[in-house]
Amino acid sequence: MLDFQQTVNLKEKMEQQKKESQRRALRQNEEIYFQSPEESVKKELQTINRPLASEHKLDFKLIRLIVFILAFLVVGFTVYSLFFKHSSIVKDTTTQEGWYAVKLVNNEIFYGQIKDIKVDPIIMTNVYYNYDQEKDKQKQINESGNLRLVKRGKETHGPAGDMSLVRSQVLFMEPLKLDSKVLKVILEYEKN
Numbered sequence: 001m002l003d004f005q006q007t008v009n010l011k012e013k014m015e016q017q018k019k020e021s022q023r024r025a026l027r028q029n030e031e032i033y034f035q036s037p038e039e040s041v042k043k044e045l046q047t048i049n050r051p052l053a054s055e056h057k058l059d060f061k062l063i064r065l066i067v068f069i070l071a072f073l074v075v076g077f078t079v080y081s082l083f084f085k086h087s088s089i090v091k092d093t094t095t096q097e098g099w100y101a102v103k104l105v106n107n108e109i110f111y112g113q114i115k116d117i118k119v120d121p122i123i124m125t126n127v128y129y130n131y132d133q134e135k136d137k138q139k140q141i142n143e144s145g146n147l148r149l150v151k152r153g154k155e156t157h158g159p160a161g162d163m164s165l166v167r168s169q170v171l172f173m174e175p176l177k178l179d180s181k182v183l184k185v186i187l188e189y190e191k192n
Contacts, residue, residue, distance in 0.1 A: 099176040099183050100124075105169050111149070111182055112163070117173060121164040127152035128186055149185060 100117075102110050102124065112124035131148040153161030176183040 099186070101174045101176055101182070102165065103171045103174075104165070105171055110152075110163065110165075111176070111186060112152075114173065120167040122167060122170065122173070124163045124165060125161070126186075126190070127161060127163050147182065147185075149182070149189075151189070 098113065100112065100114050102112070102114075102122070104110070108129065110124060110127050110129050112127035114122060114124055116123075128149045128151050131150045151161065152163065153159055
């Protein structure tokens with residue numbers, strides 16, 4: 001058999017490959033710069049470009065504006081519902097003006113309207129009392145079930161008609177029902 005030996009010069013081979021790649025790069029550059037406008041447009045249309053990442057970024061200014069507007073609307077609605085809305089879901093019974101029967105420590109009973117039952121002194125308006133309660137103190141027993149109500153302010157000394165009751169002098173306060181006989185008489189008198 002023949003001994004085959006060949007010497008290969010790798011340095012020359014590498015230099016040749018390097019020169020070829022440089023020539024290709026030069027040709028491509030020349031093609032880019034020396035192309036006619038129609039050819040460059042045609043080539044651009046044939047190439048597909050990957051979208052840039054910056055095009056997909058969210059516009060944070062727009063997001064901030066939307067969040068700010070939503071927060072403003074929520075705060076505005078809350079303020080409106082708390083301060084300007086007349087009807088509420090749950091009514092506060094302590095500030096609702098109603099008719100009450102108030103019994104004092106000295107056993108006198110007054111009927112009238114109280115605006116706020118939590119304050120001290122308690123202010124009663126449109127006050128009525130039982131005309132016979134002075135006589136009842138002496139008798140201790142009310143023989144008839146009838147009440148003769150007198151509106152405070154019609155007496156000889158001419159009081160204003162309102163009363164300020166110190167809370168320590170009040171035994172209890174009872175709200176009057178709408179179908180109460182006392183309240184019916186009072187409301188009938190108030191109409192006239």
